[in-house]
Amino acid sequence: MRFDEMDVKMRVYEQSLDQVLLPDIYMVARLDGRGFTRLTKEVCHFEAPFDEKFRNMMVKTTKVLMDCGFRVVYAYTESDEISLLFSADEVTFGRKVRKYNSTLAAEASAVFSLELGMAATFDCRMVPLPNAQRVEDYFRWRQEDANRNALNSHCYWMLRKEGVSVHKVTSELKGKGVSFKKELLCSRGINYDNLPSWQKHGVGMWMEEYEKEGLNPLTGEVKMTTRNRVHVEYELPLGDEYGKLIRKFT
Incomplete structure (x- = not known):
């Protein structure tokens, strides 16, 4: 069998599971750190529940993803999670899901590993969204998730640092509402509402224009x-107000 014939024959198998996101559909990629709970608390011993060094690594990783060959119009990161909103007319790689998943996961893993000084990996999933309203809903959902997780984390680690066992802390917080958790923190002198915004609501990123002074090498x-x-x-x-911000990118 000639190579050309073999190439055509075998590519059918290679592409048999290809999924392509339809045109006119908004695309969001969500990346999550793999095994980051153990990595951050047991291996690297980052400050719990939040560490600015870790946050800065996530921001650096997100910034690189915004400039790695795709047109990302808005990015959001909280904890070990990154969400990327692509331009509505993005057609890189023919919108093949496997290309986005593999490329973005690889880029994020490489950048974060270099920043950390040891191996760390991300997974990636593509999220197709039918209209601008669902794009807004998605990012408001992720922000609310960040808020809920931040409140839980502050309560959990406050009690753990007091010497309370994992089992007891988990049992005490299970099923408790927002008011209970905020009052728990307040009883230890922590006003949740006054904690840094990035811990509770995440970090957003987008491209902006700015003016820079330059020197014409020919004319001076x-x-x-x-x-x-x-x-x-x-x-x-x-x-x-956050919804209005997201709408600007759709």
Whole structure:
């Protein structure tokens, strides 16, 4: 069998499970750190429940993902999670799901591992969303998830640092509502509402234009030029105001 014939014959098998996201569908990629609970608390001993060094590594990783060959218009990170919203007309790799999943997971794993100084991996899943409303809903959902997790984490680690066992802490917090948890923190002098916004609501990123002074090497003339850079927002708006921000990118 000639190579050309074999190539055509075998590619059918290689592409048999290819999934392509339809045009006119919004695309979001969500990445999660694999085994990061153990990595951050047992191996690297980051400060619990939140550590600025870890946050900065996640921000750096997210910024690289925004500039690795895809048109990402908005990015959001909280804890060990990253969400990327692509331009509505993104067609890189023919919108093949496996290409996005493999490329983004590999890029994130490589960057974070270099920052950390040891191996760390991410998984990735593509989330197709039918319209702008669902895009807004998605990011509001992830922000609310961040808030709930932050409240739980602050309560959990506060009690653990007091010497309470894992079993007892888990049992004491199970089924308890927001008011109970905030009052628990308050009883130890911690006002949850005054904690840093990035811990509770995550970090948003998008491209912005800025002016930079430059020198024309031929004429020696100083000129202002327009450049692009990633804006990192550590104090995101909430609720409807956050929804309005997300709508700007759809």
